[in-house]
Amino acid sequence: MEQMSNEMPHWLTKRAFLTPDREAVSDGRRSWSFWELKERARDVARRLARLGVGRGDRVAVLMDNHLDYAAWIHAISFLGAVAVPLNTRLAPAEWGWQVADAEAKVWVFDESLEERVCEADEAGWEAVRISRQEIASTSPAEVELVERICLTDPATMMYTSGTTGRPKGVILTYGNHWWNAMGSVLNLGLQEDKWLACVPLFHMSGLSILMRGVIYGMAVEIQAGFDPAEANRSIHERGVTIVSVVSNMAARMLDDLGEQTYPLSFRCLLLGGGPAPRPLLERCRDKGVPVFQTYGMTETASQAATLSPEGSLARLGSAGKPLFPGELTIRKGDQTLPPGEEGEIAVRAPYVTPGYWKRPDATREAIRDGWLYTGDIGYVDEQGFLYVLDRRSDLILSGGENVYPAEVEAVLLSHPAVAEAGVVGKTDARWGEVPVAFVVLRSEGGVDEQVLIRHCRERLARYKVPVQIIWTDALPRNASNKVLRRKLKAKLEQRMNEG
Amino acid sequence: MEQMSNEMPHWLTKRAFLTPDREAVSDGRRSWSFWELKERARDVARRLARLGVGRGDRVAVLMDNHLDYAAWIHAISFLGAVAVPLNTRLAPAEWGWQVADAEAKVWVFDESLEERVCEADEAGWEAVRISRQEIASTSPAEVELVERICLTDPATMMYTSGTTGRPKGVILTYGNHWWNAMGSVLNLGLQEDKWLACVPLFHMSGLSILMRGVIYGMAVEIQAGFDPAEANRSIHERGVTIVSVVSNMAARMLDDLGEQTYPLSFRCLLLGGGPAPRPLLERCRDKGVPVFQTYGMTETASQAATLSPEGSLARLGSAGKPLFPGELTIRKGDQTLPPGEEGEIAVRAPYVTPGYWKRPDATREAIRDGWLYTGDIGYVDEQGFLYVLDRRSDLILSGGENVYPAEVEAVLLSHPAVAEAGVVGKTDARWGEVPVAFVVLRSEGGVDEQVLIRHCRERLARYKVPVQIIWTDALPRNASNKVLRRKLKAKLEQRMNEG
Incomplete structure (x- = not known):
């Protein structure tokens, strides 16, 4: 046989x-x-x-x-x-x-x-x-x-920084790419699609579009960089049906869209790169934008969990459930936590990397018993929907409580005068760390620091409220447009040393 | 790693x-x-x-x-x-x-x-x-x-007969079902589909719908039997988008449809079970019925080749190209034949059975060097489109069921009065084909036609029982003493023409 x-x-x-x-x-x-x-x-x-x-x-x-x-x-x-x-x-x-x-x-x-x-x-x-x-x-x-x-042969290797030290080469096999493409199609379906790649092709979010294109027999539009007007034009004029973005890009596309709406052919705005601010999700919902929050990383060959069409309205803020061939649990050490409890997100699936190039120790540390320990923090609700709270490295520990920057940033962003926000921890003698916010204002508006802090106080537990607002012209972001909080943190420390 | x-x-x-x-x-x-x-x-x-x-x-x-x-x-x-x-x-x-x-x-x-x-x-x-x-x-x-x-564990086992009498159990693993479902979705796409199973669930064509339903998250409507009006009602009234049929069923659905047309939501009439008559395909084309010819068998966990949407009008009569994960060639012995030349269809794919239950010899004969030799005859054109000319030269297709002459002949030969038997298909308006037996009696004995037919009925499914026994003195045989069924078929056609 x-x-x-x-x-x-x-x-x-x-x-x-x-x-x-x-x-x-x-x-x-x-x-x-x-x-x-x-x-x-x-x-x-x-x-x-x-x-x-x-x-x-x-x-x-x-x-x-x-x-x-x-x-x-x-x-x-x-x-x-x-x-x-x-x-x-x-x-x-x-x-x-x-x-x-x-x-x-x-x-x-x-x-x-x-x-x-x-x-x-x-x-x-x-x-x-x-x-x-x-x-x-x-x-x-x-x-x-x-x-x-x-399928067991390596196809690509991409470097990710991780939380500490030198970047590591993430080996992905043909099977990893294949299984992720299959998991995605079983969630999003497959029609006469055209997927827009306006994220870098050197990142997993972009590379995975190329892989899916050839497996699905689907057209891929490649844009040199991200330009909200050009992205919108591809949807309106060139039949793009699916777009991969992070929050910031989505917000700019909506700004550019103005009073217009998208055509019905546009069926999926795949929103990755970390927890999305609630106001953005509500804006998408109100404008009928088919937003699908997703959670993934290079080690999972892109999506690990994605909200299904059914869930997208009812579960605003969730990154959905693990793709069909995979599993996801919340861990504390090797213990699986029950629904509602926060812990480390772990993924087991045929699309998980076999390991890091020449880094057996890092591989053994990340992949234990078939499970990839992502280092990211989240919880699942009773129905198994994943809520990503933050990347662990960004976690601010304040007086024994956990502060997740994304949560604070979302509140800041909900203020009409705020265009961008980044929150990091500042060393504090009494509390260990306290949150500090970097804020970019909208050109047309202005706001007083105390007003903004009051805005947060009204919406957050006291320990989560930034002790200080630092006005700035732009936030440091990586190629995928994610806010680089560690750079903000360095900037903060520099200020403190100088001050 | x-x-x-x-x-x-x-x-x-x-x-x-x-x-x-x-x-x-x-x-x-x-x-x-x-x-x-x-x-x-x-x-x-x-x-x-x-x-x-x-x-x-x-x-x-x-x-x-x-x-x-x-x-x-x-x-x-x-x-x-x-x-x-x-x-x-x-x-x-x-x-x-x-x-x-x-x-x-x-x-x-x-x-x-x-x-x-x-x-x-x-x-x-x-x-x-x-x-x-x-x-x-x-x-x-x-x-x-x-x-x-x-995926390498066996999930199902279904019996098919063959050229050699007794049926064989075709082992299909979870992987076989999975890969076929993936190959199918990459060809047909996946929308908010509902697949009608009005073919028997004990056949591969029906069982594969159940498998796809759960993998795709797709609704399956199960009908107790085939009734053309009921099949059409499910399309018109209950949102069925895909239907699996054989030629005879498609023709009856079109008869029932009359002057009506199908709604646009009906996107695929998957037509299997052997080469379709050209007039039927033309009728479908003229009525805008989205017919997709397919070629498959139990050993390939259903579809092995299916016409893609692009090809369905331009390549009337073709069963398309092998599904994405698979390959198909035309062989004469172990030699691959060039386009245009007729030979045995061979399939290599992760959806091909690992073998027959407890039949290592039959497995070795059917699967050689990773290729499944189907016994079916066809050719591919220059672009690689498959044209199936005939199922195993002697297979009788009767109302969607396969009748293997060797199995019927074995039952006839088990009667003490029968010395030789040869079974072939006779064209039939309702069933497509029905079996007819040529029988040589032993010199010492005699038997009534009805007695012999009753003998078969006790041992065989109704659709396998010969509708007619033709007494003859000898059967045409080749040098290896094999019954030449095509000569019997010619003889039968001659008799019918003579009246």
């Missing part, structure tokens, strides 16, 4: 065979069919093979969002190699560190980034550094490309 | 957790939500456990189409046992044979079938025979039900 195999045809080859003429990727001006995407990816693969890239090799990819990104991801898999997407916003030294850690054979980049790439110290890594434009002008090699993939 | 596991939460438990209130199954009058279905299935499981059913045990299920069928399939899996659906149209002796071959621990049946069940000879099997109504009145046992399933 044969064991069930974990092999299947190469996704892009198969997709191009099934639906050659369907649109695969577009950027609002140009578009490639699946057949074209496959041909381009195979062509890139043959040129890349000239540099000696073969099965299992890592290829670092430092590129902005564009159509070629899709071709490159598949080209690397046609050689059985592993794509290592680099964050374009990092400092050159950080790129160099990741390239070295990954032991990448080739580091390919957009020509426009060449100058900065050359700033990376060459110590510790041996990758061939070459721009994709230069590779395009080489001649293709005669090599056998991968025809079948194995 | 952890290996990707093949485990996931039990499908029905997980589905009831995700979407408890959604409709799971209905029969046009009653309906159960997923929560209700789960509760009922778990209740049945606990009662069934009283009979000693545990992990790996086979449970034969002899039931008509009704809501309880769904509860029973899942109940058996809650015990880690394997469901063995029996065809209600078989003769009691055939049931007994399958129960014995499966070494079933329990044989559960609808009370209405009790009299016929008692006709089954008790020799050779030790299953507890009990009606589901009787089980319902027992008290539930305190047992631990299965919370997680493993």
